[in-house]
Amino acid sequence: MKRLYLAGPDVFLPDADAVGRAKVDLCAQHGFKGLFPLDQQIDAVEEDLGRAIYRANLGLMKHSDAIIANLSPFRGPSADVGTAFELGWFAGRNLPIFAYSNDEREFAERTRFLLDLAPDAARDRQGLGIEPFGLADNLMLPGAVGAAGGVLVCHQSDGLEAMSAFKRCLDEVSAYFTRREQAKYNRRTT
Amino acid sequence: MKRLYLAGPDVFLPDADAVGRAKVDLCAQHGFKGLFPLDQQIDAVEEDLGRAIYRANLGLMKHSDAIIANLSPFRGPSADVGTAFELGWFAGRNLPIFAYSNDEREFAERTRFLLDLAPDAARDRQGLGIEPFGLADNLMLPGAVGAAGGVLVCHQSDGLEAMSAFKRCLDEVSAYFTRREQAKYNRRTT
Numbered sequence: 548m549k550r551l552y553l554a555g556p557d558v559f560l561p562d563a564d565a566v567g568r569a570k571v572d573l574c575a576q577h578g579f580k581g582l583f584p585l586d587q588q589i590d591a592v593e594e595d596l597g598r599a600i601y602r603a604n605l606g607l608m609k610h611s612d613a614i615i616a617n618l619s620p621f622r623g624p625s626a627d628v629g630t631a632f633e634l635g636w637f638a639g640r641n642l643p644i645f646a647y648s649n650d651e652r653e654f655a656e657r658t659r660f661l662l663d664l665a666p667d668a669a670r671d672r673q674g675l676g677i678e679p680f681g682l683a684d685n686l687m688l689p690g691a692v693g694a695a696g697g698v699l700v701c702h703q704s705d706g707l708e709a710m711s712a713f714k715r716c717l718d719e720v721s722a723y724f725t726r727r728e729q730a731k732y733n734r735r736t737t
Numbered sequence: 738m739k740r741l742y743l744a745g746p747d748v749f750l751p752d753a754d755a756v757g758r759a760k761v762d763l764c765a766q767h768g769f770k771g772l773f774p775l776d777q778q779i780d781a782v783e784e785d786l787g788r789a790i791y792r793a794n795l796g797l798m799k800h801s802d803a804i805i806a807n808l809s810p811f812r813g814p815s816a817d818v819g820t821a822f823e824l825g826w827f828a829g830r831n832l833p834i835f836a837y838s839n840d841e842r843e844f845a846e847r848t849r850f851l852l853d854l855a856p857d858a859a860r861d862r863q864g865l866g867i868e869p870f871g872l873a874d875n876l877m878l879p880g881a882v883g884a885a886g887g888v889l890v891c892h893q894s895d896g897l898e899a900m901s902a903f904k905r906c907l908d909e910v911s912a913y914f915t916r917r918e919q920a921k922y923n924r925r926t927t
Binding site: 558561634640658674684 | 749751790792815821822824826852868871875876879
């Protein structure tokens with residue numbers, strides 16, 4: 548059974564445990580084992596808790612066959628940086644990357660909206676450039692998903708915890724692993 | 738000569754080229770070759786430009802021995818997600834990771850300040866948790882720097898482009914590679 552690392556700012560939700568269980572259940576319905584970062588007993592004194600959680604999350608990542616990253620915007624125009632980090636880690640390992648966002652606006656449009664800029668602004672009020680490439684977030688994130696042969700599903704929904712894009716993402720993961728198995732079978736039989 | 742990938746939102750500055758040249762010069766003064774993501778001629782039609790830049794950046798990353806990531810906050814309490822992605826990629830490859838921030842506040846303190854929350858708020862107005870671990874950003878970023886044996890230098894300065902923390906970071910990179918060479922020499926001679 549393939550293991551999917553379930554990255555995302557979902558861990559910051561007030562009902563993170565319930566959201567994690569719901570995602571793991573949906574994975575099971577698709578024949579996958581979902582690994583949600585809260586599924587762990589962390590044993591550490593307070594001052595080391597941050598680093599202990601890092602090590603525990605990395606342990607889950609090392610036992611995963613692919614990532615599904617929730618790239619919905621988090622406290623700004625972009626995804627959560629912890630999630631972006633984890634997506635990068637899977638790219639560094641050449642593992643399959645799938646992602647979704649509950650915000651289907653383009654990155655530039657969302658950035659201009661959140662910063663209250665003109666619809667054609669090329670820079671913000673600090674003079675910092677706005678990426679114009681028609682992608683869902685900073686080009687490194689959709690770039691990595693595409694380079695890994697994965698899919699980034701964007702579907703407008705309310706809140707970080709909406710599951711419609713996640714479910715469509717799981718369908719894509721199923722299709723990906725089915726294709727890969729089929730290709731392996733074809734190589735063996737020809 | 739060791740090659741350092743110079744990650745950061747510096748590429749969005751109006752004078753990104755000049756900032757990149759200044760960083761590359763500082764690297765050279767420390768005996769390193771700095772690779773700044775704008776050092777590239779990108780040849781692509783407009784609609785593919787985002788993905789072409791992804792591939793070009795990844796090409797530089799694959800030819801780097803270590804990363805220095807500018808984790809100064811970018812349009813919110815956290816670092817730029819492209820930079821977080823790249824840091825994750827180096828972690829996935831087990832390569833040395835160095836980072837700096839021109840904001841020396843703790844992540845929780847900065848988040849509460851930017852979101853105008855009480856100094857002891859555990860959650861924001863959407864109910865999303867605020868990481869309390871006394872680190873500089875989402876725990877995955879300082880966690881990865883520490884796990885890779887690197888250093889995260891935080892030094893309060895004005896703007897993304899201030900170089901004091903970057904310079905201190907370069908000193909740390911020099912010390913790291915000197916120690917590594919020394920350890921290699923000691924293994925050969927004992």
